[in-house]
Amino acid sequence: DGGITQSPKYLFRKEGQNVTLSCEQNLNHDAMYWYRQDPGQGLRLIYYSQIVNDFQKGDIAEGYSVSREKKESFPLTVTSAQKNPTAFYLCASSMLGSLDTEAFFGQGTRLTVV
Amino acid sequence: AQSVTQPDIHITVSEGASLELRCNYSYGATPYLFWYVQSPGQGLQLLLKYFSGDTLVQGIKGFEAEFKRSQSSFNLRKPSVHWSDAAEYFCAVGGNNAGNMLTFGGGTRLMVKP
Numbered sequence: 001d002g003g004i005t006q007s008p009k010y011l012f013r014k015e016g017q018n019v020t021l022s023c024e025q026n027l028n029h030d031a032m033y034w035y036r037q038d039p040g041q042g043l044r045l046i047y048y049s050q051i052v053n054d055f056q057k058g059d060i061a062e063g064y065s066v067s068r069e070k071k072e073s074f075p076l077t078v079t080s081a082q083k084n085p086t087a088f089y090l091c092a093s094s095m096l097g098s099l100d101t102e103a104f105f106g107q108g109t110r111l112t113v114v
Numbered sequence: 115a116q117s118v119t120q121p122d123i124h125i126t127v128s129e130g131a132s133l134e135l136r137c138n139y140s141y142g143a144t145p146y147l148f149w150y151v152q153s154p155g156q157g158l159q160l161l162l163k164y165f166s167g168d169t170l171v172q173g174i175k176g177f178e179a180e181f182k183r184s185q186s187s188f189n190l191r192k193p194s195v196h197w198s199d200a201a202e203y204f205c206a207v208g209g210n211n212a213g214n215m216l217t218f219g220g221g222t223r224l225m226v227k228p
Contacts, residue, residue, distance in 0.1 A: 042220040105157035
């Protein structure tokens with residue numbers, strides 16, 4: 001079955017550590033996105049990528065980094081510079097070329113700082 | 115810049131009652147509008163989308179939404195709510211931006227009373 005897989009489902013980080021969240025898709029989608037979700041704030045865009053080896057900052061990119069070495073993969077690193085990393089992180093993908101195409105979402109990773 | 119407002123943070127309805135979730139958008143051109151549903155700890159699932167044509171669109175799970183340009187609204191409706199509809203609902207707008215990015219509203223949490 002085609003879809004988006006995020007791992008792990010739950011992740012715990014100590015203060016000062018970098019952690020990487022995995023996102024893989026087998027939908028052959030060009031674009032991939034990372035969103036952060038906090039209670040009552042909806043989804044906020046962290047980074048997005050339209051093509052391999054290229055990515056753009058979203059609204060809240062500070063303290064995060066990404067890479068897009070393969071079309072299928074778009075990992076997100078939460079660095080120690082992110083002051084409040086505890087949140088639910090959602091990865092999504094979509095086709096490009098048609099503005100009405102919807103985004104498909106993974107099941108999310110809940111990151112907690114301990 | 116595009117934006118989405120969902121005025122109701124929480125809504126409680128009785129099972130079998132009708133439902134309307136409000137969504138107002140701000141966008142300079144023809145918007146592409148989406149409603150997604152999220153169960154606790156899960157990713158987002160597309161309910162329906164609008165991009166042109168008939169202003170009343172049908173979606174999955176018995177939901178429908180009506181696009182009203184004059185009111186900049188895209189309200190979600192269901193004639194009879196089931197207990198399994200309890201979830202968080204997000205309205206989103208996309209359009210002619212680089213990367214096909216969606217802008218999400220803050221979400222409405224629906225609770226269903228037996």
